[in-house]
Amino acid sequence: MGCFSIKCGLLAGSVFGAVIAILGGILIPVGDMIIERTVKKEAVIEPGTTAYDNWAASEIAIYRQFWFFDVKNPQQVVQEGAFPEVQEKGPYTYKTRYLPKANVTFNPNNTASFVLPLGAIFEPSMSVGPEEDTVTSLNLAVAGAYSLLPPASHILLDMVINSTNSSLFQHRTVKELLWGYHDPILKDTIGLFSPYNGTTDGPYNVFTGKDDISKVSVIDRWRGETKLSFWNDTYCDMINGTDGSSFAPFVDKDVPLYFFSSDICRSVSASYEKTMNLKGIEVYRYSLLPSTLASPVDNPDNKCFCRNYETTKNCTLAGALDISSCSDGRPIFISLPHFLQGSEYLREVVLGLHPDEEHHKTFLDVEPITGFTLNFAKRIQVNMMYGPAKDITVLNKVKDHTLLPLAWMNETATLDDKTADMFKRELLSRIDMLEIVQQVLLIAGVIIFCVCLIAFFCVRRKSKANLG
Incomplete structure (x- = not known):
């Protein structure tokens, strides 16, 4: 009866390890999708996004x-x-x-207009x-x-x-x-x-990326011309x-x-x-x-x-x-x-x-x-x-x-150092943490699965030997 309980526990451990490994594997594409969606959302030039804050008035x-x-x-x-x-x-x-961009206007065709004040x-x-x-x-x-x-x-x-x-x-x-x-x-x-x-460069029209992120910041018009x-x-x-x-x-x-x-x-x-x-x-x-x-x-x-x-x-x-x-x-x-x-x-x-x-x-x-x-x-x-x-x-x-x-x-x-720290904290550290969780779950799951499975076969072989 004890031997049976050990085998059941090892089998359960193998299943648990497999589930963790699968979860880690699933998190890789899911995590990538989350990262991609978040980055694309924050890269659009519209009020409230990270891209807009840097675009409108860069602190660099x-x-x-x-x-x-x-x-x-x-x-x-x-x-x-x-x-x-x-x-x-x-x-x-x-x-x-x-000086920040001036005369900023958002247009119906998903472009933004502005001029660059020069000084x-x-x-x-x-x-x-x-x-x-x-x-x-x-x-x-x-x-x-x-x-x-x-x-x-x-x-x-x-x-x-x-x-x-x-x-x-x-x-x-x-x-x-x-x-x-x-x-x-x-x-x-x-x-x-x-x-x-006291002069300006422009006006510029650039795509905001709201409908197509691959076009974000691409110049549509300069001085009104394409x-x-x-x-x-x-x-x-x-x-x-x-x-x-x-x-x-x-x-x-x-x-x-x-x-x-x-x-x-x-x-x-x-x-x-x-x-x-x-x-x-x-x-x-x-x-x-x-x-x-x-x-x-x-x-x-x-x-x-x-x-x-x-x-x-x-x-x-x-x-x-x-x-x-x-x-x-x-x-x-x-x-x-x-x-x-x-x-x-x-x-x-x-x-x-x-x-x-x-x-x-x-x-x-x-x-x-x-x-x-x-x-x-x-x-x-x-x-x-x-x-x-x-x-x-x-x-x-x-x-x-x-x-x-x-x-x-x-x-x-x-x-500067302050912006670099913010960039690493707000974006890169989160990506790194997600990657670490993915790897830990995948590696830990594989190890648990392999150890429990090997132990299960060892116990079963020992049990057969005792019965013989």
């Missing part, structure tokens, strides 16, 4: 760091036609994007010097007028340059170069980012992806991420590079491929971005994007800092450039479950073109078209 501080290219031999360039020699000077740091606050503690530091840089008015005016007007332009005691280069403060100064030639305020403070009007080409004028601050949840690292940047007037894609640990949170690092700014010779898709055959050497130069069509005709070219991933020629005609992949590439660190960008560095360089002109005194010794770097910018942000 965004900074713009500027490095200027100080020209060391301006007289030799003008008088002897020498290659310009530059020296990097910076960073000069400003806090930007500190910049100088951060002395994060800068090498005050905004009043001076830089020897290209004269924006001279280079701009040279590019905009036909050769027939160059004699008149030369008279204006001489009458205002201007030259190809000028000495300006950091503040003037960035945010504007009164120019004697144009008799107007000009600067690399003028006007900026496509750009800068490139006169269907492909180059496409507005693809989000603004880069977030993507659809459950990121697949085998699929590139697309985002639009109004700073460069185009959409780009970033590809998975590696998995990293950011303050205890696993993130996927995405970076731009060399093909993004490759010449049409190497990437035919970029042919529509080539605007000027003369200045780009018949569209064979890589690494520079002519954005004159979206910068009021100014001869502005955008590149990566120090012409990283650009043609060697660009660094041969401007001395003092030293591209470095680690310090000059653009990247995004994306948390794969939520699709939130938790750390990023958008690095772009502003360049202007000038070239030879026999009727302009300050340009008649110039031998060839030169793309001169003026400054490069690193727009960067990363989540």
